[in-house]
Amino acid sequence: MEIAATSTEYLKVTAISQAGGSAFNPAAPPKFAFLPTSTTGNPAVEDWLTGEWSLPHARILIGPSGGITVLEPGEYRVWLTWSAGVEAPVYRAGTITVY
DSSP states (O other): OEEOTTOOEEEEEEOOOOBTTBOOOTTSOOEEEEEETTOOSOOOGGGOEEOEEETTEEEEEESTTTOSBOOOSEEEEEEEEOOBTTBOOEEEEEEEEEO
């Protein structure tokens, strides 16, 4: 995805889970992290930002007009996690370029 630094819009990631053999229950909100592509390792606890479900997507509003976060121009890895029963999957969901 590419987005202008002055744009405010939802970033969406398709998310499907099976927890312990039961159907996916999105009771807990998804969490996103945006780390510069030059960063190594997984996100730290303080990197996670709470998004929302719009099934089958996890989404988060980003940008300067009411977004959860504002990203400076650059390239970021997008990370996604959510609680799924006893599991807490963490996925690197792709990249976003902010220009």
